[in-house]
Amino acid sequence: METRELRYFVAVAEELHFGRAAERLGMAQPPLSRAVRQLERRLGATLFDRNSRGVTLTEAGAVLLREGRAALDAVDAAERRTRRAANGPAGLVLVAKAGASSELLPKLLDAYAAEPGAVPVDVLLCGVGQQEGLLRDGRADVGLLHLPFDSAAGLDVERLTTEGQVAILPAGHPLTGRRTLTMAEVAAIPGMPMPRWPGRDGTYPDGPGPEVRDHAQLLQLIGLGRAAAVLPESCRPMLGPDLATVPVPDAPRVTTVIAWPPHSRSLALAGLIRTATRL
Amino acid sequence: METRELRYFVAVAEELHFGRAAERLGMAQPPLSRAVRQLERRLGATLFDRNSRGVTLTEAGAVLLREGRAALDAVDAAERRTRRAANGPAGLVLVAKAGASSELLPKLLDAYAAEPGAVPVDVLLCGVGQQEGLLRDGRADVGLLHLPFDSAAGLDVERLTTEGQVAILPAGHPLTGRRTLTMAEVAAIPGMPMPRWPGRDGTYPDGPGPEVRDHAQLLQLIGLGRAAAVLPESCRPMLGPDLATVPVPDAPRVTTVIAWPPHSRSLALAGLIRTATRL
DNA sequence: CCGCGTCGATACCTCACGGGTATCGGTGAT
DNA sequence: ATCACCGATACCCGTGAGGTATCGACGCGG
Missing domain, CATH: 1.10.10.10 (Winged helix-like DNA-binding domain superfamily/Winged helix DNA-binding domain)
Incomplete structure (x- = not known):
């Protein structure tokens, strides 16, 4: 064929x-x-x-x-x-979701750059659900994924961190007084439906919420009081003063993994992965 | 291209x-x-x-x-x-190393055959290290691998069992009296070098031991007093009376996993995997 | 130092096949 | 009944994949 x-x-x-x-x-x-x-x-x-x-x-x-x-x-x-391989003598392309892993990513890049024998790392920020494609068709060498949202099918992974999720609400919303919320409560806030993320094929499921493509877009919508969302705890530092968070204990815990295509474990890639797992 | x-x-x-x-x-x-x-x-x-x-x-x-x-x-x-897919309306090909998982495999096949909606499963027994290739190029749909010997790179896996390893010696050998052995001791038995397994490319590493391709061959060599080996515990039931085992606590523990190519999770395959994880 | 063998590159030919245009046949909508 | 739509068929043309013959560079033995 x-x-x-x-x-x-x-x-x-x-x-x-x-x-x-x-x-x-x-x-x-x-x-x-x-x-x-x-x-x-x-x-x-x-x-x-x-x-x-x-x-x-x-x-x-x-x-x-x-x-x-x-x-x-x-x-x-x-x-x-x-x-x-023919042009540049190396360099790695790391792909991450725009707006996610905002603490981990700079730490990883700094730590790796300090390693002996480190190669330049290009960072490619993409929308939700595009990382796997970029890794599989060679546009990226390594990526940060968030299980269970992203699928690591066909990729090799190493676990990095696991964290709970928090609800993101506009500051001053009545529910921000609560110690915790449930998924059901967040989903049922009147006038603030949960956003819809694109599926693997780039299309959106049907439903009431707004269609969002990345985190910046989502946070803006929440600030406008048009949506509520549940995101990993680590997004807290990048929230402005107009947003508040409440833990959601019954939300699935999110595991951040570093992932790469199998059979492509170059020396440089191995170094980056080692650095990541040691953080 | x-x-x-x-x-x-x-x-x-x-x-x-x-x-x-x-x-x-x-x-x-x-x-x-x-x-x-x-x-x-x-x-x-x-x-x-x-x-x-x-x-x-x-x-x-x-x-x-x-x-x-x-x-x-x-x-x-x-x-x-x-x-x-065009010819037979389904059926699965399961690949396993000849001589390995001799207890798990029949249990799995029986349990799956008893499931409602089970499809015929062809079993393909192969030499060491050939499973990954068979899975990747479509000759097999699902396989039993043994980590860390086999590499699951590029395959999706579910853990099934983990077990320790035992040294296999000819019955009557002086060391069979020992309660345990170390890897170093087994490797150093005079006149009975550890066998060499083929690498992923089918070639053998250099060294003193005999070249072996499957378990039957290996057990025969041990019975002849020409080699010693360290194998997972589960191989015990298939040993003849001419062989004895001694636990080797410092050998790496072996994890048996069921593995399949990503993106090919058919209904039948999902059923088999579910059955396997429930055993 | 000179043939000679080896091995990849070049020159040139041929024809199969990939791609184009024109047209047909079948089917659902009006 | 007519028309529009859509995939299949018929037929033509040019590219390019594959063949044979030969060259040029290099290593080696006498």
């Missing part, structure tokens, strides 16, 4: 429409139809049900979509990492 | 010889040379140092070899799993 065929298939599987997929791929529709049919013949598997009026994925097609995306990511990662 | 180019590169990188690589690929040498050069141009990276009289990998080439193998495995896995 060639990556070209795989890319064609994934495009069609995502669009569920040969014409649009062809447009996205910058080609005409007939050769795309032909290529997909040829792939089906070679695999001996029907990938799409063509119900004249759109297409749908078969079971085998769903498998190939899942596995094929992972394979394409791996190919992209190989290409990117090779390019990087 | 096309998989074809990647396969060509990997062949040359493994042979370090364009002629032999071309032969292995079933093609002539000139087009292979040209394809590799073109890949280098497209990547903007020199992959080989052509020192007239053989070739050697550059740093970037080493990166691409490592990452490219993983990528090719992922592509193969996608292809294999799609074919399987």
Whole structure:
């Protein structure tokens, strides 16, 4: 199977429409139809049900979509990492969620920079749920993830810290007088619904809350009294005076891990991981 | 990057010889040379140092070899799993080291078969260190690994059991009278060196001990008085009367885990994993 | 010092196949 | 009944993958 065929298939599987997929791929529709049919013949598997009026994925097609995306990511990662290895003599790209781990991250970077043999570390801040993709397709070498929010599937990890969560409320809100709150109480505050985070595919679940992409955005909304949220304790130092926190003991505890793609444990990466676990 | 180019590169990188690589690929040498050069141009990276009289990998080439193998495995896995999904309506392939987990494995299979909605499970017994490859390229869906011997890099795992290790000696050997032994003592028994296991690339490290590939082979050698070994406790029930065991408290404890490729958690696989963790 | 063998690169040819345009056939909506 | 939509088919063309023949550089034995 060639990556070209795989890319064609994934495009069609995502669009569920040969014409649009062809447009996205910058080609005409007939050769795309032909290529997909040829792939089906070679695999001996029907990938799409063509119900004249759109297409749908078969079971085998769903498998190939899942596995094929992972394979394409791996190919992209190989290409990117090779390019990087050829140009700069090293350097690491560390990815973290914008606004998270605001204490841990500078500590880690300082501690690592002080190590003998440390290489330059580029920090890549991204939105929620994008880290895994960046790690898997080679745009980043190592990342800070927060379990159970992020999934570490397919990545190697080391535990760093575990912490409880707190509710974030506008200063002066009646509930800020409470010693603790429950998840149910926070979720039920009138007029301040819990925000909705994007899923792994970048789309938002349905619901009443505002759609948020990163922490800055969320904190602003809370300051405006338009939302309430539950976040890890470590976000406290970065809150302005307009926000208050109340512990939420029944919220799941959050584990911060350092994660990296398997089989890519370079010397520099190993040093960074060692530094992180010693903090 | 096309998989074809990647396969060509990997062949040359493994042979370090364009002629032999071309032969292995079933093609002539000139087009292979040209394809590799073109890949280098497209990547903007020199992959080989052509020192007239053989070739050697550059740093970037080493990166691409490592990452490219993983990528090719992922592509193969996608292809294999799609074919399987298209033909049989399911079934799982479970891989285990021949001779290991001899108690756990039948228990797991029986318990799973009794579950509602269980699918047929094919058991694939393999040599030491081959499980990861089989899982990564899609020939197997799930496996039993033994940490820290096997590496679970790039696989999702659930812990099943942890156990200590025992020395395996021929019955009647003077040391069988001891209550415990240390690793050092077992390694130093005259005339009975510790065996050498193959590494991840299938080659054996240098040393005095015999080369072994699976447990049956090893136990036979011990019975002949040609080797001593340290193995997990759970191997005891499968030893014949000609072998004796002595605990080795300072040997690393062995954790048996059930492992599967990430992103491939089918319903059937989830059931098997759930059954395993409940044992 | 000179052939000779080895090995990757180059030159050149051929044809398969990837991609384009034009068009068809089937189906649901109006 | 007609039309719009969408994937499949027919057919053409140019690129490029792969083949053969040969070159150029280097190491080695006589």
